[in-house]
Amino acid sequence: MKTAEKILWAIALVGLVIGLFGLFNRISGGHLVAAYNTYVPWGLWIAVYVTMIGISVGAFLVASLAYGFSVKAVQGIGQLSLLVALAALVGGLVAVWVDLGHPARLLSLFFSTSPTSVMGWMAWFYALYGIILVVMLYLSYKQPESRLLRWLGWFGLPFLIVFGGAEGSLFGVVSARSLWESGLTPILFLAEGAFSGVALVLFLSVLFGNQEPLPFLRRLTIAFLLAVVVLELAEYLTILYANIPAKISSLQLVLFGPFWWVFWVFHIGLGLLLPLILLGAFKENAVALAVGSILAAFMSLTTKLNLVIPALVVPEFEGLSSAYVGPGLDLNYFPTPTEWLVSVFVVSLAAVLFLTGKRVLVPKGN
């Protein structure tokens, strides 16, 4: 085992153990241990969930290019990309599962699906996506030349656009939340997902010493980074110019609110600008590529935090926050230690799944 892999294992296992405390707290303390509430019903766990699904989408894109479209540069990392996609999917779904008020009723998503709910549709999309990933992983291991693998890789791309777009639609269709309600939201989800997922595959390729895909992945990451910049500019500038009170109040929170540094420092600075410099200017430097790509992947959480929370903390009516007071009626959301620990658990679980899969499935040198 390479040193890098050993370090990853160590981080993942430590994270898993620490995160278990959070999970135990969630199980024993119910929802009282979390800060999401009636006014801000979704918080960190939902942000982590959509971030990881985004990463999964991006990683699967690489696998789809490798198996479905025979892009030579990434053929050596098809299996690795599939593993990243599956691990991120599992992690994301665990994050949203612990967020449910009644996690034991999970299966009713399948037995009692509402055809009018995007979330209902997503349950089936996740199931289908999970099956595709498992089948592709199996085939890549047992029958790498199989036509089914190639077909699934090909089919995966349009499916990915629908699936990733639907994930964004989960937010985009909510007319009650002006910041979300936009035709650009699903497209932005796709671009951000592709950006973060491809960046993570790039990071792992650097880490495991796969030289061949690096130039292609680097260019692909930069291309998606620029797409994200263009889409965000389009969305934000339109909102700023139109100056519609409900929209602008949420956006102002993102840009100039108490957590302005999440947007300017973590998203723009560390999530876009630094990766652009590192990936653009130091293309031969492995350290620069690794730092740039891991920043791009992990900082994608900030875009989801800035999507989920500011749209919810703006009250629906003037005077709502003072109309009735009590626990759970708080517009000032900040994740509790338990929410952070469970998030650490979820990410570590995905990392352990990936590393285990890599040891079992991916041949040496891949």
Next chain:
Amino acid sequence: MLHELLSLLTKDPLNEVAAGAEAKEPLIRSELAPLPDLPPGINGELHPIQRMMSDLRRALAKPMNQRKWAMVIDLRKCTGCNGCNIACVTENKLPPGITYRPVLTETRGTYPNVTRRFIPRPCMQCERPPCVDVCPVKATWKREDGIVIIDYDKCIGCRYCIVACPYASRAFDSGFFYSDYGGGERQPYEKLPSPEYFENRVRVENTSPIGNVRKCHFCIHRIEQGELPACTVSCFGHATYFGDMNDPQSLVSELISQPNVMLLKEELGTKPQVFYLV
């Protein structure tokens, strides 16, 4: 539009579930309490409570799909006393942090030219409720009489409906108890069953409705027995009216036909069934 198209592809899920829900409700109309004997108004007309109760009982005699419950709130009369709010909490045995009817205070202008108005905000029981469409497991639906309800045993607690409600009319029951603050034993009033949906649930840890989304249901358990919702009957200024808007003789129909009617966030097209007189 999309959800309508999708509904056409399947059996109408709303009516399908509503039919099942109807069977759950034991209607005890044969045992309706007699109407209260209240003094007439200044001009000799029926006391509004008496009139609304007569309207309500007339509506109950019709099939459910022929009545359409509506609430009218006269903002000119509301004093912001929060009596309706407290009545709601008491009636439904609501835990700390949950009320189905907060009273919003809106302040306009700057001193000395300041005005204030109070807006009680129950669930709007929208004709096109965005909360229903987004529920992934059909745990919430609109009954034939217009009331949007939740099946606590089906709700998975994803809170998508809270997010989708433009009126902040839905609340998440995280599991708080009043006695948590004293750090002591559950108090007797916390062990009382809630009459919501005729289910008489006693709220205990890790059991529905804890972990569920909750909302105003116009006190179905009261109206099905010929009684007005708790907020309506408790309003000492008679600023809240309730009745069947399908009945042209009802007090609410009379009030809604006036030109000074306002709806909250009308531009969203949700068609609230709660009307405000301004």
